[in-house]
């Protein structure tokens with residue numbers, strides 16, 4: 243029967259070409275959307291690697307004020323650290339979690355080179371963000387006298403450089419600057435939120451945080467509210483008149499980040515939903531037309547011994563065969579993505595997207611063919627055979 | 631073999647009621663070659679459809695091999711059609727998108743058989759109607775007579791005991807018609823029971839028995 247269906251489709255491939263193209267296009271669109279969704283979903287499943295509840299980011303700008311900037315920075319930071327409402331405060335480079343800023347740098351070990359996201363931070367970040375150390379320790383004040391700059395890597399970067407070797411104590415080179423020494427390994431650090439991939443990251447100790455105006459991260463005590471925020475802003479303004487002060491809650495910036503990821507996905511989903519609905523309706527129409535054109539063939543098959551169910555199954559089978567045909571063509575295109583590394587996605591993501599797109603197509607096609615198939619089974623053979 | 635008792639067929643549409651057959655009593659013996667004649671619209675096709683289990687009588691019973699089939703379900707009827715009956719139609723009803731060989735194989739698709747077995751049986755059936763040299767042709771590449779021979783091959787491929795032919799020569803000229811009738815006579819002599827509707831007295835004379843219908847009733 244399968245061979246029979248194949249012949250039937252093959253011999254009519256000219257008439258079916260439009261359908262084949264439609265199903266192929268639907269498959270490709272689905273493959274794209276599902277790749278995106280699966281990519282984001284697998285990312286989402288990996289832990290973010292730090293805790294952001296109760297963490298505020300104070301962004302400062304000295305504007306035109308250039309007098310005693312370092313001293314003002316230090317005073318502001320000391321003041322913030324001293325509040326009873328503050329559990330921990332820390333300073334880091336501008337690429338704070340959930341911000342739009344990014345920074346990366348080339349780092350080399352033994353001819354293996356990588357471009358991790360780089361975070362320059364003080365010694366407190368570990369505590370403020372509650373990072374998960376897997377091995378070693380965070381850098382501390384004593385490290386400053388060393389001839390190497392202490393760094394902490396995340397696990398993916400450590401694996402990239404050292405595979406199974408113990409990463410602790412290894413020296414990394416960074417162009418003509420002071421080389422790095424690995425003192426600790428953290429698990430994941432997805433600074434742009436849950437939907438970000440677990441990309442290589444490196445934390446570098448910066449001993450001169452006061453020299454520049456840097457964002458300050460504050461972990462507040464539970465129950466701290468906007469009254470403290472107001473006081474904080476007022477106190478900073480008193481220390482550094484004319485400076486810009488902006489306080490944001492990480493929970494809120496995280497939501498904004500999520501929207502940035504999810505909105506394109508949702509837009510894509512809606513567009514492809516429309517597209518698929520159109521294709522499905524078209525398919526349904528074509529099938530209905532097809533069946534009214536093939537009444538005598540259906541009558542004949544019934545006379546030759548086909549049951550009603552055989553007829554339904556044939557209509558379904560033809561559509562499945564046709565879909566398989568289109569999907570095979572689609573797969574030829576789809577496999578190029580992992581093979582040519584078109585985007586920096588894991589091959590597994592594409593594979594799952596292919597499987598999911600294939601299943602979705604089959605479900606849609608089955609739904610579209612079901613009713614026409616039932617109608618075909620209800621055709622009265624004696625009547626159908628005497629038309630024409 | 632086929633036994634119709636007091637068969638009546640009424641077609642009902644929303645507005646009209648047509649009495650297509652009334653009080654038909656007909657017994658067709660094994661290996662008989664029976665022809666049915668009558669004016670257009672007298673119910674010949676209706677009668678053949680009932681014998682072929684494609685339609686159910688409104689009244690009366692239809693027996694096949696002594697078994698009444700009135701209460702048979704779709705599946706059982708389909709199976710009987712597949713195993714016991716072969717159909718030939720005036721307009722051939724070949725599937726244009728399938729080759730001659732694939733057309734002939736169709737009845738075998740609805741029973742257990744391997745692809746090789748199907749191919750072999752279809753080839754044999756085509757040989758029997760003298761078309762072994764046209765197996766990979768498509769229906770549109772054949773003449774009317776050849777098409778009807780393909781249809782006959784399709785009707786006999788499953789080795790049915792009964793062949794029901796509704797005006798098999800109606801679309802053919804007399805030379806081709808004679809050829810088709812000769813094939814049917816040959817099949818009959820090999821043991822097939824045949825019921826054929828025809829408009830041609832000469833053809834009817836070459837069968838064992840003639841049944842005449844007029845306005846849905848048997849007149850002979």
Ligand SMILES: Nc1ncnc2c1ncn2[C@@H]1O[C@H](COP(=O)(O)OP(=O)(O)OP(=O)(O)O)[C@@H](O)[C@H]1O
Pocket residue numbers: 625641642643648649650668669670671672673674675676677
């Ligand atoms: N599906 C149907 N619905 C309603 N009436 C029908 C149907 N099929 C046949 N009839 C009517 O039943 C009567 C018998 O029709 P049938 O087709 O059996 O005639 P016939 O003897 O085969 O005619 P012809 O020689 O033209 O083929 C006709 O009056 C026809 O109009």
Ligand SMILES: [Mg+2]
Pocket residue numbers: 674675676796
């Ligand atoms: Mg007729």
